[in-house]
Amino acid sequence: MNYWLIASSYRIFGVTEFASRVPAALCGALLIPGMYAFSRQFLRRRAALFSSLALLSSPMWLILGHMSLTDMPLSFFIWVALGSFFIALERNRNGLVWLGYIALGCGC
16 A cells, blocks of 8 residues: 555656555654554543553654654554454444444555
8 A cells, every 4th residue: 555655646746756655654753643642532531641652652653753664654553453443342343344444445
């Protein structure tokens, strides 16, 4: 899926170094508020905020977010899959299982 994201970015921004890094940066940036929203459903606001800030302050997260590697989209889609499976089991929402399956497919 990473290569499709990069190809789409090339089509939008042109074939540049910036365009190849946009998908990884976007996946990394989307995971921070996603982590807060997921954590907020099960934890207090302060704990959810600290979990997001811990991820944001991780040096490896910031470095990989600036590189055009497959790690960041993989982390994003695996996180979406695990989060949707957990919420589906915890809250008995079977429709989210399909989101998890789609995210697992996109992560590969």
